[in-house]
Amino acid sequence: MARPNDEVEALLREYADLIAITGGDAFKARAYEKAARAIGGYPADIAGLDEDGLKEIPNVGRSIADKVVEYLRTGRMAVLEERRAKIPAGVRELIAVPGLGPKKALRLYEDLHISSVQQLSAALDADALADLRGFGEKSRENIRHGIELLRRAGARVPLSTALDTAEEIVAELSRVTGCRRCACAGSLRRMRETVGDLDILVAARRSDPFMAALCELPATAEVVARGTKKTSVRTAEGLQVDLRVLPQESWGAGMQYFTGSKGHNIRTRTIAVHQGLKLSEYGLFDAGSGQSLASRTEEEVYARLGLPWIPPTLREDRGEIEAALHGELPEVVTERDIRGDLHTHTDLTDGLAPLEEMVAAASKRGYAYYAVTDHAPRLYMQRMTDEKVLAQRERLRELAGTLGRMRLLHGTELNIDPDGEVDWPAGFLAGFDVCVASVHSHFGLGRGAMTRRLVRACENPYVNIIGHPTTRLIGRRAGVDADWDEVFAACARTGTALEVNAQPDRLDLCDVDILRAREHGVKFAVNTDAHAVAHLAQLRYGVGTAQRGWLTRDDVINTWPLTRLRRFLRKGG
Known part of the structure; x- marks a missing residue:
């Protein structure tokens, strides 16, 4: 049921991978990756676009548009099929392993005739990669971990x-x-x-x-x-x-029965048994007489068990039953509570839409405030300069008078260097309303060095939010190794929020880490990290993750009124 946009995005990404595997032009591969991302993030259905319409999408030129039109018309992309024919299917399977990459996959095939993940795992166990150039101990460990990630993902x-x-x-x-x-x-x-x-x-x-x-x-x-x-x-x-x-009369019981995790359902059924009741998808019944006592709504079912209604995102047997019994269930944050987005991008760096379009889309969502946080200069591929970011600030001020109630915040996404330093000197950083700082490189630092890196970033008086804190990509890259309790403590001590990044392949922090960080007294920001207008709607995934971490409105800084938010962003200044 994938949208045509998603289908084409996947095909163009595959073509970029195949260019890389065959030693093709790196710039060409990068062009197809950028076009894939642009089409995937394009808000309208591309199925009805001709070549001229496709060329209106950022990063889609005539050559790529021709290939997309061919696929939409015929269901095939000839150049992709030609490339596929040149590459053994096993190599294409190998590049799905997080941390392996196309060139290493091809070398494994050519030098050791490895053409499946199962063969790769066996070769690692036999230490057959030890003498292969480019496959040192750290690389082999990363590949082993990538295989585990792939297996864990399974058919999910x-x-x-x-x-x-x-x-x-x-x-x-x-x-x-x-x-x-x-x-x-x-x-x-x-x-x-x-x-x-x-x-x-x-x-x-x-x-x-x-x-x-x-x-x-x-x-x-x-x-x-x-x-x-x-x-x-x-x-x-x-x-x-x-x-x-x-049956309609069993709706509530069915929703309760088929929503909870196995552990949650065992707990609710145990409560029922202790009360002489029987709980099933059809209702809550007296175990002796078989009389139906509650079934039409979930609220009725939980109430008859002596519990308040428990939000679905909490039904994981993580203490929600005990909290419900003691009247301590959190009133979890909802999408309606979010007053603004504090991490978004435009086409000034790697976003797909111009500033004006992103701001207009945010205004339509009814936000009270909205931050633009394009990348800073040390992410060199984005070619940010002081002049560009200052010009953007001026343009934001011009737009501010046209938006009614929504206030615009000028921010930046800084890069956390291996030593914990960030882009721009203090005097320049002081001019931003909000600074998100993120790890974008050197993911393999040791635990101690990574911990010091993140703690030092928290201690910077101008860093307000740590963006996508663990850097994980679900099913593709594990999070960095750090003493997270020390990092969480530093965030609480310095008044630095941790992001719950709503991008579906990140959801970072994850629910388990949120629960740990919350115990330290950390505050959070649920942001989309939007790179296109369509990405603003991904907020719901971040809110769902925040709910699973038991976060309330008070825990999430971008549910606060602007005056309270601004006090927080001053970090006690």
């Missing part, structure tokens, strides 16, 4: 992909005659960062029309099992979808 898909698919299916099934309710449950409703399968519930009198509709959806590639109570299909992307149809 990113939250954003699963949510897009689920919302399309729910929309289709909701149109079927007789549908009273239709919604997602399971790990997707709990907003887990990756999803193994989709649980979709329908409330209706008859199940057959819905089971048939699911099997006939264009996205359905395979029917795994079809029945009257449950039907399972698999999409073209390999995602399994399980559909269950319940």
Whole structure:
């Protein structure tokens, strides 16, 4: 069910990888990567665009537009298929291993005839890579860890992909005659960062029309099992979808039963047993008489168990039952609570849209404030200069009078050097409203050096937020190694917020780290790190992650009124 934009983005990224594998022009590979990102972030559906329309997208020139038009018209891209034919399938499999890369994958194939992840793992175990140039001990350890990341990901898909698919299916099934309710449950409703399968519930009198509709959806590639109570299909992307149809009167019980984690559900069923009750997807019943006591709403079910309603994102058996019993459940932050975005980019550096478009899109979201934080000069590929950033500041001031209630903040995303230093001297940094500082290089520093690096950045009086703190990319790159409790303590001590980055491949900090940092008294910023107008809508993934970390409005600085936020950004000054 991928959008044409997503399909083309994946194909262009693959083509860029294949150029790199075959030793092609690095600038050409980079051009295709940039075009892929631009098309993936383009807000409109590209299916209806001709060559001229495609060339309006940043970084898409005539040659790339021709290839995209060819794919949209024929379903194939000839140059990509030609490149694929030159590269063994095994090498293409190897480059999926985080930390390996196309050139090393090709060398493994040519020198050791390794053409699968399984063979690579066996070669590592046999120490067969030790004498291969470029595969030192640290490199081999990174590859080993990359294989583990790949295996852990398994058939799970990113939250954003699963949510897009689920919302399309729910929309289709909701149109079927007789549908009273239709919604997602399971790990997707709990907003887990990756999803193994989709649980979709329908409330209706008859199940057959819905089971048939699911099997006939264009996205359905395979029917795994079809029945009257449950039907399972698999999409073209390999995602399994399980559909269950319940009576309307059992809707609340079904949503409760199929949403919680295994641990959470064991706890609620145990509470029911101790009260002489039986809890199932059809309702909460008296174990002796079989009388139905609660089933229509989740609130009814939880209340009959002696509990308040527990937000789905908390149902992970991480203490939420105890908190509920003691009246200590947090009122978790919601998307409506977010008053502004404090980390976004424009085409002045690596964003895809001009300043005016990003600001206008933020204003339409009803924000009270909005920060533009383009990259600083030490991320050399972005070619930032003092003159450029000061000109941007002037333009922001010009725009400020046209926006009504929304206030514009001029910021920057600084680079944290290996020694903890950041771009620009103190006098220059003082001119920004907000400074996000992030690690963009030297990910392999040892634990002690990485910890000192991050702590020193926190201690900088002009650094307000540590962006995507662990630098992880889900399923592709592990987070950096640091003593995170020491970093969290430094953030709390210095008044430096930690970011919950909403990009679906980051979600950094993750929920577990948020829980730890919160114990230290850290404050957080839920930001999109948007590089395109469409990315502003990714806020919901960051909010979901924040909820899983039990964050409230008071924990999240960009839910605060601007006056309180500005006091925080002064870091006690």
